[in-house]
Amino acid sequence: MKMVRISLVIVVICIGYTLFYFNQYHIEDERASIQSNLTEWENRGTGEEIKLDVLEVTQLDNTNSYIVLFETDNKNIGYAHFLKGWNGHFKIELSGHGTNVVSYEEIKTNNGMYRILVGKNPDFKIHHITAKLINEEFSFTSNVSKDEKFVKYKKLPSDLKQTFPADLTFFDENKNIIQNP
Numbered sequence: 001m002k003m004v005r006i007s008l009v010i011v012v013i014c015i016g017y018t019l020f021y022f023n024q025y026h027i028e029d030e031r032a033s034i035q036s037n038l039t040e041w042e043n044r045g046t047g048e049e050i051k052l053d054v055l056e057v058t059q060l061d062n063t064n065s066y067i068v069l070f071e072t073d074n075k076n077i078g079y080a081h082f083l084k085g086w087n088g089h090f091k092i093e094l095s096g097h098g099t100n101v102v103s104y105e106e107i108k109t110n111n112g113m114y115r116i117l118v119g120k121n122p123d124f125k126i127h128h129i130t131a132k133l134i135n136e137e138f139s140f141t142s143n144v145s146k147d148e149k150f151v152k153y154k155k156l157p158s159d160l161k162q163t164f165p166a167d168l169t170f171f172d173e174n175k176n177i178i179q180n181p
C-alpha cells in the first residue's frame with residue numbers, strides 16, 4: 001500500500017511538471033507563432049501597442065538559445081532571447097529594443113556565455129565593428145558590410161571574469177573610424 005502511494009505521488013509530480021513545462025515552452029518553431037507571441041510579450045503592461053516584424057531567427061552555435069531580430073513600426077531594432085525546449089517549442093527569456101544603431105548584449109546559454117551585436121547599418125556605412133572588453137583582454141570583430149540589419153555573436157572564453165562593458169568601434173571600408181554611424 002505504501003509503495004502504491006509513493007508511485008501515485010511520483011506520477012502526479014511527473015504530470016504536474018510536464019504540464020508546467022509544456023505551458024512554458026508553447027511557442028511553435030514557425031515565424032507566425034514567434035511573431036505573435038513576441039508581439040504579445042512586448043506589449044505586456046504597456047499603455048501603447050508596439051507593432052513589430054520578425055526579421056531573422058539565429059541559433060547561437062549548438063545551444064538551445066536563439067536570437068530573434070525584429071524591427072518595430074517606428075524602425076527601431078530589437079532582439080529577443082528565445083530558449084528551445086526538448087518539446088521543440090520556444091519560450092521567451094528576455095527582449096529589448098531601442099534607438100541605438102547597434103546594441104551589445106550578453107547572453108547566457110546552456111553552453112557558456114555569448115556576446116551579441118544586434119543592429120542596423122544605415123546606408124551600409126559600417127564595414128565592420130570591433131567590440132573590446134574594457135576590463136579584460138578580449139575583443140572580436142564582425143563584418144557587417146553586406147548587412148542592412150544584423151545579429152552577430154561570439155562565444156566568450158570561460159576564463160573571463162568581467163564580460164561587460166565593452167567599447168564598440170565602427171569602421172568604414174577603408175578602416176577609418178566612424179564616429180556616429
